[in-house]
Amino acid sequence: xxxxxxxxxxxxxxxxxxxxxxxxxxxxxxxxxxxxxxxxxxxxxxxxxxxxxxxxxxxxxxxxxxxxxxxxxxxxxxxxxxxxxxxxxxxxxxxxxxxxxxxxxxxxxxxxxxx
Amino acid sequence: xxxxxxxxxxxxxxxxxxxxxxxxxxxxxxxxxxxxxxxxxxxxxxxxxxxxxxxxxxxxxxxxxxxxxxxxxxxxxxxxxxxxxxxxxxxxxxxxxxxxxxxxxxxxxxxxx
Numbered sequence: 001x002x003x004x005x006x007x008x009x010x011x012x013x014x015x016x017x018x019x020x021x022x023x024x025x026x027x028x029x030x031x032x033x034x035x036x037x038x039x040x041x042x043x044x045x046x047x048x049x050x051x052x053x054x055x056x057x058x059x060x061x062x063x064x065x066x067x068x069x070x071x072x073x074x075x076x077x078x079x080x081x082x083x084x085x086x087x088x089x090x091x092x093x094x095x096x097x098x099x100x101x102x103x104x105x106x107x108x109x110x111x112x113x114x115x
Numbered sequence: 116x117x118x119x120x121x122x123x124x125x126x127x128x129x130x131x132x133x134x135x136x137x138x139x140x141x142x143x144x145x146x147x148x149x150x151x152x153x154x155x156x157x158x159x160x161x162x163x164x165x166x167x168x169x170x171x172x173x174x175x176x177x178x179x180x181x182x183x184x185x186x187x188x189x190x191x192x193x194x195x196x197x198x199x200x201x202x203x204x205x206x207x208x209x210x211x212x213x214x215x216x217x218x219x220x221x222x223x224x225x226x227x228x
Contacts, residue, residue, distance in 0.1 A: 035216055043204060045158070045219035052214070091158060101146065101213040102171060105158040 002027045002094050004106035011111045013082050020067070021077040021109045023092030031097040034075040036066065039089040039108070048090075051075060079111075087113045117141045119220035121207050127226045131196050136223045138190045138207030147190045148208040148217060149182065151175070158206065164190065197227045 003026040013019040025034065036048040051059045051066045059066045067076040079086055089110050093103040120139045128134050140147050149161040162172045162182055169182065181193045190209075194201055204224050208217040 033214065037219075043224075044221045045206060045208075047216045047218070050216055093158075095213075095217075097213050101210070102148065102160040102163055103150070103158075103208075103217055104160065107157045 002029075002032075002096055002104045004092050004094050004104055006092055006106035006109050008109045009107070011109055013111065013113055015084060015113050015115050016081055018078060018080045019082050019086075019111065021079075021090050021092075021111065023075045023077065023106060025073050025075060025092075025094050027094065027096060029096045029098060033095045033097065034066070034068070035093045035095065035103065036064070036075075036077045037091045037093060037105075038086075039091060041088070045091075049077065082113050084113050084115060087111060119207055119209055119218050121205075121220035121223050123223060124221065125224045125226070127228060128197055130199060130227055134194050134197055134225060136192045136194075136205050136207075136225070138192070138220055139188055140190055140207065140209030141211075141218055142188070144209035144211050144218070146210040146212070146217075147184070148210075149192045150206045150208065150219075151203040152206065152222075153203045161192070161205075194225075197225075199227050201225060202227045 005024045032053045034051045038046045049061045049064045051068045063080045065078045089108045091108045092106045122137045147164040152158045162176045163170045179195045183191045204222045206222045207220040210217045
C-alpha cells in the first residue's frame with residue numbers, strides 16, 4: 001500500500017522568503033510519480049509539479065521545485081520568492097504506475113504568506 | 116486550455132435521496148476518477164474508470180455508489196441513498212494516460228441534511 005505523510009499542518013512565511021513543504025512517501029513499487037497540488041480557499045485543485053521515480057534531476061516549474069531524495073523517500077516542495085497568492089493548502093500525492101494509477105494524498109499543509 | 120467541468124457546483128439534498136454528480140472530462144483523456152474531500156480533511160480516492168469499466172474502487176465506494184459514462188463525454192457519480200456522512204466536496208479528474216498528472220474539475224460541494 002502507498003502512503004504519503006505531510007508532517008507540517010501549518011506554515012507561516014514572510015512574503016518574498018523561500019519555503020519548503022515536507023513530504024515523505026512509502027511504497028514498494030519501483031515505478032511511481034510524485035505530485036504537488038495547491039488548493040486555494042476557493043477549493044479547486046491546481047497541479048503544480050511532477051517528479052517521476054526514475055527522473056535523475058529534480059523537477060522545476062517556475063518558482064516551484066521538488067527536492068527529490070529517493071533514498072530517504074522524500075519529495076519536498078520548495079517555493080522560491082513566496083507571494084501573497086501562494087497562501088493555500090498544499091497536498092503531496094503519489095501515483096503508482098500500475099493498476100488504476102489512483103492518486104494517494106497526504107493530509108496537506110496550510111501555507112500562510114504574511115506581508 | 117481544455118478543462119474538466121463539473122455540475123452542479125453545490126448540491127443540497129435530504130438524507131436518503133439520490134444524487135447524481137456530473138463531470139465532463141477533457142475530451143482526449145482515457146482515465147477518469149472520482150475523489151472526495153470531507154471538509155478540512157485530505158482528498159480520498161473513490162473510484163477509477165477506464166475502457167468503460169471500473170478499474171479500481173476504494174472501501175468508501177460501496178453499493179450505494181455507482182459511476183457511468185453514458186454518452187462518451189459525461190462521467191457521472193450516483194449516490195443512491197445519501198447519508199449525512201456523504202457531505203463532502205466531490206472532485207472528478209481525468210488523465211490522458213498513467214504517466215501524466217490528473218486534471219481536476221472544480222468540484223461539487225454536496226451537503227446532506
